[in-house]
Amino acid sequence: MRTTRLRTVHPVLWAGWAALAAGAVLCVLGWYGISGERYAERQLPYLASCTVPGAALIVAGAVLLAHGRNALAGARVEELYGLLVAAGPADADGAGQPAAAxxxxxxxxxxxxxxxxxxxxxxxxxxxxxxxxxxxxxxxxxxxxxxxxxxxxxxxxxxxxxxxx
Structure with a gap:
């Protein structure tokens, strides 16, 4: 019995992992471009076009993963609470159960x-x-x-x- 909210959390987690991967690839490309240039003025385009956006994607991916995991935990708690509440009235009538000692x-x-x-x-x-x-x-x-x-x-x-x- 999966809730709708639990199903909507997975795209957030996938987006977080994708942003982390894209950010890592951009940082590696920026590093590779910078490492081939001797002068700082020729390194700036790689820094501006790859490394800074790559770092931003890594931060965004980490935020999405943290949010997705919190939402996943919240959805699981809601699901367990729903199961507990659903089981409560059926067990509360005491039919067929021995009296508590x-x-x-x-x-x-x-x-x-x-x-x-x-x-x-x-x-x-x-x-x-x-x-x-x-x-x-x-x-x-x-x-x-x-x-x-x-x-x-x-x-x-x-x-x-x-x-x-």
Whole structure:
């Protein structure tokens, strides 16, 4: 499934390569013409007619290649986005798919000192953090911490420790 924009990028890339090749040929011809002349006043026509336009074509070719590659990358991103959006609603209905497993199911509640959330012990945000402490019920009652939106704990999930400090 190729988009129209993706097809229109290739001529820009071909034009860039053609401009680079033509510029290189003109520079070589200018160099060859200049190398056969001894006096500077006889070298100027080669410089003006071959080398300067050749250098300009090389710069133009480089610009076209850069633009073509950016446009090609943009077209690919648009194509992938279109595929993602097209696949989204069909997958979002959930027909025939098992329900998503909860992120965390532990009954133990933890908090990180200085944090603003309380978590289940197996929540990915606190799992493996040695500084995580059991939640004190006084902190929960005071409303200083909010439940984690990832693991969605409730105060009745576990029995917070009274000895936490």
């Amino acid at each position: 909860p992120v965390a199911v532990s009954g133990d509640l933890l908090m990180v000192p200085g944090g603003t959330l309380w978590h289940r012990a197996d929540c990915p945000l606190v799992a493996g953090k040695p500084e995580a402490l059991p939640v004190d019920s006084r902190v929960l009652a005071g409303g200083d911490l909010a439940p984690c939106p990832i693991c969605e704990p409730t105060a009745s999930d576990g029995r917070p420790s009274e000895a936490a400090g």
